[in-house]
Amino acid sequence: MKRTEVDVLIIGGGPAGLAAAIELKKSGVKSVRVIERERVAGGVPRHSFHPGYGLRDFKRFLSGPRYAQKYVDAAVAAGVQISTSSTATTWISEYELEVTAPTGLEVISARSIILATGARERARAARAVPGKRPAGIYTTGSLQQSTYLEDLEIGTRAVVVGAEHVSFSAVMTLKHAGVKTVAMLTDKNKHESVGLVRFALGIWYRFKLITKTEIVEVLGDKRVTGVRIRRAGVESVIACDTIVFTGNWIPDNELARRGGFDIDITHKSPLVDAASQMQRPGIYAIGNLVLPIKAADQCAVDAKIVARKVAASLR
């Protein structure tokens, strides 16, 4: 098996991981390796085709893919080694991880390891929504990938579950896919996005925001035909052929947990100190692996601060 040694190994090539890698190189760290499991680095912004990225770090208003590409380009220019289609699967020792890639297996040992594995939206099952399992059920992530990256057929009428920032992103994606959003549901008292976003998109896309409502059943056999909802004890049905479960984030904490690190009960993120260090010296967690959820540019800005501390610790 191939064995490699690097100064810093970063797991996850989204905005946080790439921003940290760039900053480490700028701070004089010799070898920085980023392991990215998708075929292209850049993380979630890669498939989020609407503007709203980059204010905090590039001081510009960029689309997701352009924002992601800027980080990939900057990382390559800075001399960061990015391995795509590569998955860190197993802790071999405290500072060594095994990686699977099309080129084979590799054990990478590092003086410092930064986990930047991000977060995902809870899918329908994780929310324990009863009913059958028809086609037409998405998360914002799978919807965006199907729409923007693969150009697949989605449907005609959608219900969006959740009213967080990302939920409005789902509405925009649905519009792009030619799908009408008929309602947005949340069990909260109000939406959790920026007021202006909710106001503007609500008018523009003409959907109803229904608060204090839970979804009690997915209807449909082969294909979604509707959702049964309950508001103040009263049940009703909204007809739709597509359901998008949005937000309700859970960190991708598998590698952290498999490494024996403790997880905080509320967010299920690995426990970190003020310097983002986990319970072992030299092992860090950054970006949306450490919830609550933050915008991509905020993750990047924070990651750079951590990276400077990591660089200093290696000198």
Added chain:
Amino acid sequence: MIKKICDVAIIGAGVVGTAIARELAQHDLSIVLIDAASDVGDGTSKANTAILHTGFDMVPGSLESRLVARGYHLLAAYAAEVGIAVEKLGALLVAWSDEELANLPKLQAKAVENGYKDSVLISATDVYAREAHLGKGALGALYVPGEWIIDPWTPIVAFATQAKLAGAEIRLNTKVTGVSIGDIHTLHTSDGDISARYVINAAGLYSDEIDGAFGIKDFTVVARRGELMVFDKLSRTLISHIILPVPSSMGKGVLVSPTVFGNIMLGPTAQNLDDKSASGSSEDGLKFLREKGSRIAPELLGEEITAIYAGLRASTEHSDFQIRAHENRYITVGGIRSTGLTASMAIAEHVKELLVAGGLSLGDTKALPHVSMPNLGEAFKRPYQDESAIAENSQYGEIICHCERATRGEVMDALDSAIPPTNMGGLGRRTRAGLGRCQGFYCHSELRKLLEKK
């Protein structure tokens, strides 16, 4: 045009129907296996609790007891031969009340009556030594080392593949709409007529309806819904045996069991329904499972839920399997419950005996073509961990489904196989792709594209 007449037509390509097709394919017979669904194992069989049962708790002397005990050995040997994941965990029947505790010695005696002699009564201390994360209040247990867990999906595909390679015809998307009984039976289907000398009804939930078409009324099938919750792989270390309920006056209870895919499963519920297509989960069912689960393994409920399934078992008013040879060269294989997976190969042998007794001449026996199935079990080496496999084909190093670590190579193999998947569910049952905790956040679109291209 001379219409083809086959020797045996089997209605239903679940675990039982495919096992029968495989068994008969060893002989010089023309066989057709038909199913209304687009894939094999797409009905009751796909939501099995995935336990390889010893049959220790069957009704002694019943057909089910005999076939489960025999099928256990047949399927264990077959799994080893073709590469189907089995983990020899053993089961603990945990007593939570005095009544249940008092029942344990009776269950042990019943096990002996069923020919199973290895079960042992253990104390509460021993229970917690084996299962540290079990909820408080366990009073003792019956340990049944022979109860194992198995990959419930691969046997069906393996049976169907072997049958097909040996010459059996498999016709999916073919629903029986009526029959004409005669010296040669004719099955009228959504895809034309099929003529056969012998007909086997392995139609599961619809076996009573097929019986009806043949003018027989021995039982009525009631769909008994079983809802299951599958917990995240990170919970797998909480439980290391199959935790079975002790039958008591309070009903049957639910089990908590690891799966060979590396998850923990909680379920099933048992609710009789009028609708044979109501395979959805319910709010009440999930609430019931949460309550039960929080007693058995409280920490489990703090873990993420990866999937929720509901399966429909074909229960009848009889407690035993309903396997009967009728006049007119027609055999019913009905009333097969969750033990059907374990018993499948023994049921197939039994059906073959009934066919021979009914006058079928088997002809020459031939060796079945060898098949080697992809390993889906977490306890055994998978392609993403296999340096030489990746060296040979780099697609085994390309993980498409991150949660389940299923590779592009495995997905392509499944799509190119003798019995390819026709939908995402079928692809998942063959590769685990898309079945993980993110339920397709990452891989859904990629998998759908590959499937649709096919």
